[in-house]
Amino acid sequence: MWRKSSRSGSNGGQCVEVADNLPGAVAVRDSKDPDGPALLFTSAEWRSFISGVKSGAFDRLA
Template sequence: MDRITPVLTWRKSSQSAQQDNCVETAELPDGGHAVRDSKDPNGPVLRFAGAEWQAFIGGIKNGSFEI
């Protein structure tokens, strides 16, 4: 895996406040998104294509992931 983390601008949700159990996201140059554990910024990074990310966000908005 190449190290893309240093060149990206990472964001943590404003809903997470000062909690430690968070993920961070960064927009990729191709329109996709990267996701990492905020506690391990040098750890693994998951990458999602633009269409995958939009499907995920759509699922959140329509309640597909409600418990």
């Protein structure tokens, strides 16, 4: 089951959907293109990515 990111805007732009109910995997897709490609990550890769997001590892420097 796909769910939209809580950070996605309500205006329909820049939306990401995640399916984290897959055994051992997490899929990510662009909600504007539900029939398009999806990225597939292992659960460990996804946890590492989320950890990086939360720690600010991907924040842009001003």
